[in-house]
Amino acid sequence: MSRRRNVSWADMPEELLIPIVDRLENRHDILHFRSVCKEWRRCVSLSLLSNKRVLSTLLPHKLRTTNPPLLKEGASFKYADLYGEKPRTTSLILVTSSIFLVKPIFNPKLSPWLVTIEEVNPGKVFLRKPLSRSVVKERLWDFPKLLDLSRFEVEEMGKIYSLRSDDEPNYLFEEEHKVVLLANPNDCKRELTIDDYTAFVLYNAGSIAAINLGTEKVQQVFLKARKFDDIAMFKGKVYAIDRYGILYMIDRVDNASSDRFKMVQIVKDRFYSPIERKSRLFESNGELYLVRKGMVSRPSLKNKSMGLRIYRMNHVENNWEELESIGEDKILFMAPDCCFFAQASDFIGWKGNRIVVHSTDSFRVRCQSTSCIKNHDWDDYDSDLELMMEPKGRLSIDVYYFEDVLFFPANLNQAYRDVFWPPPRWLSTSDTDDWLAEQQCQRGPWWNRQW
Template identity: 25%
Template structure:
């Protein structure tokens, strides 16, 4: 039998196609020089500044940054306690810590939290990631940090060849192509046709979420209108999904394993407040190019907030087939109806959250419940960090 480092390149390529996260690629390439040279390096963590809309008036530069969700546990035993965090690699090997449910940087770390961790002491799982467009010139005129952002790389051998798709506060979609270094609004005449080739231009074209899935962008409005956007050689091809999901009025796109889901929230609106009273979930039928109602999430759990959405399976104490909400607004007054507070983004991002600010929707039974009933005393969302983190061996 051949030595493991002498595996043929085509077999290594086949193995690499099964990787779910950049962490998997990094671990694979760390095995030996042969494996490192056989597989292209992970997608970049650091991006050069991008001049927003090529404007010289306000001299506004944006930087595309990547936030990664990690689950840290003491061992590979599924019964070991875990901790959920979100990080941004500020410099190589130097990470900023964020509230996992928002984009708030935790500036004041617990005094007993090790500044360096020996990762051989822990099991690290990357659950997902998100991209953020951060203003690096302190010009508030172009604030994109609270918009939804998706990125696709057009050439695996050239990591600087990428496309960004972002929502905008006007409800339009913005696209940036690195090869031409230019931003463009995707106009109504590009996106505004229905499946009968009839032009549509109304409030339904207010896009609220975007995601990259298998090299294609998907964007959805709160009225459920969904477009698939594919970029090939700088040309943009738009396909309208066959059915709009009209039911609820707040839509969130979530990648779950090999599927793309849309979570449809039914809400009641009062001034400055939205109460969730129902949830439906749909899966993208990739062959028919339409949304199909989902009856169960299986063992998976979905995590939703104003900024982030991701799915996970096998987290200790975290019940599957549930949706965990964090909208910084539950206040434990009416737990039957989790609330979404509108208004100040600073207020929404305040990190001083408690367990009663996280709501859970039991998808199997169809009702909302308290976090304590669905987390089994897990330290998953604890802050300050759990004792087994703060007592860890430092390097």
């Protein structure tokens, strides 16, 4: 019996390698392909990376329909009508953003960086401002042109989908909108494409539309006289919560392959308080959570105070259970389009049981005076920075102390600011000792930095 001859991967003929590479959809796969051996690197030029998607194999995706029905109910058309202008002919682009936690491997004592990256064009990414929808337009002179990610520990904390205008990609279709993607039933064994998804869009101050990305057919999903606060994916289903706090699941009509949807009520609990009129849904580790703004009472407080309340879904009894604590080892970050938990131990100088919100978010409550903050005698209060909090240099992020029902401006604390903006200098240096010695004189005073 003839013995099977072992053939090296490097001996694979080029006429087979090239068709394989043509089928690779993203930069990650191409880089792995090139790392196999020298011959494979020779056959695959780095120039192939320039037009390959970075954050998703499916997005960005341009809708073919010009001025789709969804767009006509969006902000751009309303403003045009308001000022008597003719709306521009345009299409929508469905884009993705990812929130990453970047930590320096060479020195775990340095503060990590929480950054949001958005990909509007394949292979081209933009920085978003911390926990916001705004793209950073300022030129960062000391930001490295090339990042060697092997020097860092990178963890994706959250993924965001949004719609932008084709002719002005830096502008959102509508400021207060949110998109989630649901895979359509697929009887075939093939890999899913963007045409196999339905995009659910929360827009127009509480309306929900379903867009079949294959046919671009739009269906309004609604209940009579109902406006919705948020939508979220949970266990392969789309959930929506209305202004009264009633939870619904969006299900297909008639059968699993139908492209029409209906609302099915899941939780009957209602929040009657006129103050608690804003909700945020999110999934974490197989649990569905709800955040609402309202009056909060604590044994340590003399009176009720406006704050944030968090609930977890009880799947057995189909009701919401309010949490007394997030956990001393957890921090909840609330971006306008997603929420996620993080380990407090990953953030140097931080404590757990905190919620981080953007200052322009509807969940943000007016920050208490600095005299109230000082009366708590917290270790992380930096009194030297109190007089330096100018509106121009303000980092628009607040940290909510869950146990004290108090919002604290992140701008007043060095440990908080270092996580967000500006980008840390350790991104572009490999000598940690030099970085630590020169960071103060090179970066200059924090109030001179651009946010």
